[in-house]
Amino acid sequence: MTRSPGTGLSKSRYCYGLQCPRQLWWRAHEPDAPELVAGPALQAVFDRGHRVGALARERFPGGILVDGDHRAVRERVERTRRAVAGGAPAIFEAAFVTGDLFVAVDVLERGRAGWTLAEVKSTLDVKAAHLPDVAVQLHALRACGLDVRRAEVMHLDRACRFPDLSNLFARDDVTAEAEALLPAIPDQLRALRAALAGPLPEAAIGDRCSDPYECPFLARCWPALPPHHVSTLYRIGRRAADLVAGGHQTIRDLPEDVALPAVAARQARSVRSGETVVEPGLAGALARLEPPVAFLDFETVMPAVPAWDGCHPYEQVAVQLSCHVAGPGGRLEHHEFLAEGPGDPRPAVAGAVVRACAGAGTVLAYNAAFERRCLEHLAAAVPARREALEEVARRLVDLLPIVRDHVYHPDFGGSFGLKSVVPALCPGLGYADLDIGEGGTASAVLEALLLDERSLAAEERARLRGQLLAYCERDTLAMVRLVERLRELAGRPGR
Ligand code: SF4
Incomplete structure (x- = not known):
């Protein structure tokens, strides 16, 4: 049967x-x-x-x-x-x-x-x-x-x-x-x-579409929203439904006097004008970055079954990094590290990040709470590097709030993720040309590469390593270009 x-x-x-x-x-x-x-x-x-x-x-x-x-x-x-x-x-x-x-x-x-x-x-x-x-x-x-x-x-x-x-x-x-x-x-x-x-059943869209699991057919059932729908307002949450019920579908439909939190209000100004809004405080925020600036990004794995000393299930472990260091006269140095094989990657990652950030005045990361957690975890796992890692963490500055609190481009779409911000502010620089273009895929590939390496042929491993290195490098290069663009914008605040 x-x-x-x-x-x-x-x-x-x-x-x-x-x-x-x-x-x-x-x-x-x-x-x-x-x-x-x-x-x-x-x-x-x-x-x-x-x-x-x-x-x-x-x-x-x-x-x-x-x-x-x-x-x-x-x-x-x-x-x-x-x-x-x-x-x-x-x-x-x-x-x-x-x-x-x-x-x-x-x-x-x-x-x-x-x-x-x-x-x-x-x-x-x-x-x-x-x-x-x-x-x-x-x-x-x-x-x-x-x-x-x-x-x-x-x-x-x-x-x-x-x-x-x-x-x-x-x-x-x-x-x-x-x-x-x-x-x-x-x-x-x-x-x-x-x-x-029977024939295809009717079903009302709603919470069921993501609870308990996200339905793969969302695009078949949910109507496409117009550009700048009010639900894209930064952190608008359930208030979006009230705005729609009040007859406001898009940000452009909103009355000028509708009360919005500061970031969403800046977003509304930018969408209405179609131009990038730049707050006067941007220059001051960027002036606090102390050269040379190290632009740092980690990639991590979270193995369900712990594989390294002291780790619990799903503990997040940094296994890859990219770091661009912007020196005097615009000189750019690139450092990178990607673990290999199933051994504990943390001592080598710790050494690589300490070397990459040596001498940097500011260590800049995007959404830096993540890099800070990685550094803390590495410091706990590699006592010989603890002090040096803590020193890197002391110099860590988050680029995301600098953007969020000072700049809005209409194409951000209500998101301040690097992958929303960079293509909007630095046209031509994105991730579409890469084989690996987002963190979830990178993490999955890294886990297979490190912990399931026998399932991959040598050429396949080499190919995936190349893709991972290109992805992580793009993240820190994107930060470098983003800061250059922010410096330009800081010279002419407005809107
Ligand atoms: S998106 Fe999925 S869960 Fe929601 S109504 Fe359609 S089929 Fe059902």
Whole structure:
């Protein structure tokens, strides 16, 4: 028996359907939709889930894995039946079918008094969204006659600290919460079945589109907003809905006397005039940068399973840096470092950042709280460099508030992220020409490169290293050009 892609229900389809039947319909009827193709960052999340799942299985000695083609349902159900009858202490990916509902249980553990089902999650806590997932498995297993007494979410334990991974997982009992959801499940399954069998269902857009997970079909359902929609006002939050209700769709529609916080008010002035607004204080803010200025940027990884001494799950670790140093007469020096292999990268990163920033009057970063955290973490992990790293942190200045508090260009779109600000103020300088153009992808690639290097051929590793170096270098070069442009603008404040 193989499953029809269009009609059958599974635990993931049940969860998608609870969030939105329209999303479920598209996922089931258009499994090859471009929105469902995982980019590098999402693929990294999937890969992490697989790695965490494999490690979870190691906690159950003697367990039997029911793997194989996910469409070969009958074969997997039969292998599960044999494992149950054969006395296996635990079964991984245990497969069950009741009616047209198929579930595969991450871990099914035999106990003296009945079975425990465990859903493995690579999160640090049990989340509300995990409970329907567990409940539908409990429903299916009990419908198949299995005596399941306990339901768990097995998640990563934030107390775990490398190299001791004995407490990598915490197992939380969610039996009562899952059982409370059971009575509603038959009607929910009927409704989802009907939705799948019919034409594309209607569904109102709203919170459901991002809760509990961001829907991949947002662009199909949400109307395109006009340029400078009021929701792009800086930090406007829920007040945007009030402005729309008051008849103001775009920033240009707003009356001049509408009260806005300072940054949003500057944004409105800029959008109305179509020109860059520059506050008189910009020159003074830039004058506080002490030459030579080191423009610093770190890239980090956050391995779910800690890999280096003292690290907890998802601890953020700097593994790459770029630093441009602007010396006298506009001379620009570039320093860079990118860790290699699975060893602890922190001593080498610490050394590289201390060398790169040696002699700098100001160390400038964009959204510098991130660089400060990286420096603090490095100082704690590499005591021999602590003082030098603390000295770098003392000279650290944040470029973002200098821009946010003094400049607005109509193309910022309400964002002061480097990737919004630089293309607007420095035309021709962006990230579109790079293979890696944003931090999430860089982090995913870095993690694969360092911790899963055996899965990559040597040429592929070299290619990815080149892309990562180009991306990080672009970030600090963008800061250099941005400061040059700000200095120009500071010479002619206005608007
Ligand atoms: S965007 Fe919203 S309404 Fe549309 S399918 Fe996704 S969750 Fe449903």
